Amino acid sequence: MPLLPPKFGPYGGQYVPETLMPALAELEDAFISARADLAFQREFDRLLADFVGRPTPLTYARRLSERLGGAQIYLKREDLAHTGAHKINNALGQALLVRRMGKRRIVAETGAGQHGVASATAAALLGLECVVYMGAVDIARQQPNVFRMKLLGAEVRSVSGGTQTLKDAINEAIRDWVTNVRDTHYLLGSALGPHPYPTIVREFQSVIGREAREQILRELGRLPDTVIACVGGGSNAIGIFSAFLSDPEVELIGVEAGGEGLASGKHAARFGDPARGRLGVIHGTRTFVLQTADGQIAETHSVSAGLDYAAIGPEHAYLRDQERAFYTAATDEEALSAFQMLCQTEGIIPALESAHALAEVIKRAPTMPKDSVILVNLSGRGDKDLNTVMQHFH
Numbered sequence: 001m002p003l004l005p006p007k008f009g010p011y012g013g014q015y016v017p018e019t020l021m022p023a024l025a026e027l028e029d030a031f032i033s034a035r036a037d038l039a040f041q042r043e044f045d046r047l048l049a050d051f052v053g054r055p056t057p058l059t060y061a062r063r064l065s066e067r068l069g070g071a072q073i074y075l076k077r078e079d080l081a082h083t084g085a086h087k088i089n090n091a092l093g094q095a096l097l098v099r100r101m102g103k104r105r106i107v108a109e110t111g112a113g114q115h116g117v118a119s120a121t122a123a124a125l126l127g128l129e130c131v132v133y134m135g136a137v138d139i140a141r142q143q144p145n146v147f148r149m150k151l152l153g154a155e156v157r158s159v160s161g162g163t164q165t166l167k168d169a170i171n172e173a174i175r176d177w178v179t180n181v182r183d184t185h186y187l188l189g190s191a192l193g194p195h196p197y198p199t200i201v202r203e204f205q206s207v208i209g210r211e212a213r214e215q216i217l218r219e220l221g222r223l224p225d226t227v228i229a230c231v232g233g234g235s236n237a238i239g240i241f242s243a244f245l246s247d248p249e250v251e252l253i254g255v256e257a258g259g260e261g262l263a264s265g266k267h268a269a270r271f272g273d274p275a276r277g278r279l280g281v282i283h284g285t286r287t288f289v290l291q292t293a294d295g296q297i298a299e300t301h302s303v304s305a306g307l308d309y310a311a312i313g314p315e316h317a318y319l320r321d322q323e324r325a326f327y328t329a330a331t332d333e334e335a336l337s338a339f340q341m342l343c344q345t346e347g348i349i350p351a352l353e354s355a356h357a358l359a360e361v362i363k364r365a366p367t368m369p370k371d372s373v374i375l376v377n378l379s380g381r382g383d384k385d386l387n388t389v390m391q392h393f394h
């Protein structure tokens with residue numbers, strides 16, 4: 001069977017120890033054969049419908065559109081997917097591949113716990129053993145998600161090396177995978193890592209774009225002018241962008257975490273800060289990474305844990321070079337204010353990650369004509385963020 005392209009222009013590839021190469025090849029084979037297998041597709045579609053609750057709705061944001069006085073705004077409601085965000089689409093798809101490969105155990109990394117919860121959920125559904133690596137600092141600040149994972153039957157292993165956060169958890173998950181690769185799959189949570197992960201994750205998340213494209217065509221009989229999504233590793237963005245890549249008239253905008261502002265150095269804007277966001281290799285892939293002057297992985301900051309990572313998925317680097325997609329940043333403050341505006345105009349409490357996409361909508365919609373259309377990916381719901389938000393609004 002023909003293999004998948006391992007790179008996106010100069011980005012991506014497979015920078016892993018020799019011992020992992022057979023596992024990556026096995027994963028690629030399993031994915032290619034699953035994609036061609038009607039029974040696999042049918043089972044995945046059935047789970048997306050009956051378990052995840054897809055298709056998620058497309059909601060016209062009438063009051064938000066009126067408030068901003070320009071473009072008409074439509075929300076793709078990934079916040080209504082089971083477990084509260086888009087991550088479950090990918091976790092379920094990979095968990096089905098694990099069963100197909102005859103493995104019985106998954107390891108996953110998690111920062112805020114969202115991908116850990118999605119992985120633990122998929123593992124429980126399919127009867128797989130699940131170990132989630134999480135930095136000790138993250139465990140302390142994300143107790144509700146730690147408890148959720150345990151309720152779902154997963155083991156949460158605390159990582160005390162490095163800064164005790166996401167990148168250290170990824171290192172440990174990879175170490176476990178290398179050691180137990182015969183019966184273990186590494187369930188990677190974003191459009192990152194060595195080939196074939198970025199492609200597999202994009203394909204499992206492409207359901208967002210396929211649905212949204214069909215829904216907006218049915219509702220308006222036309223495509224949106226602009227599609228906006230937040231970009232952590234880049235999975236929800238590539239999931240919605242993928243359906244519009246061949247429509248050059250549709251503008252694609254990714255929004256990174258601007259933290260306390262690009263000049264502060266406290267952010268996660270890999271593209272937005274060219275002095276520190278440079279080409280490098282991280283966790284198996286070649287892409288833009290926030291680095292210190294001597295090439296160490298820089299510390300990042302964002303009010304939203306899901307955007308707080310030093311690297312961006314390699315396909316986004318490629319789309320940016322091609323000028324097919326454009327990238328900008330929203331600060332913590334802009335995201336918090338967008339968060340509040342969506343709550344009060346639409347009765348929807350968004351995830352702080354998604355609020356970054358909304359912050360860009362707030363900047364852009366007023367400059368666009370009233371008959372133009374913005375489609376925004378509401379990647380998740382905000383229940384998980386209430387503690388953080390409470391500390392900012394008092």
Ligand SMILES: *Cc1c(COP(=O)(O)O)cnc(C)c1O
Pocket residue numbers: 085086087114115189190191230231232233234235236237306307351353354379380381
């Ligand atoms: C994890 C997460 C993100 C960021 O991850 P991507 O891979 O960039 O999509 C965005 N929104 C929500 C709600 C998340 O949980």
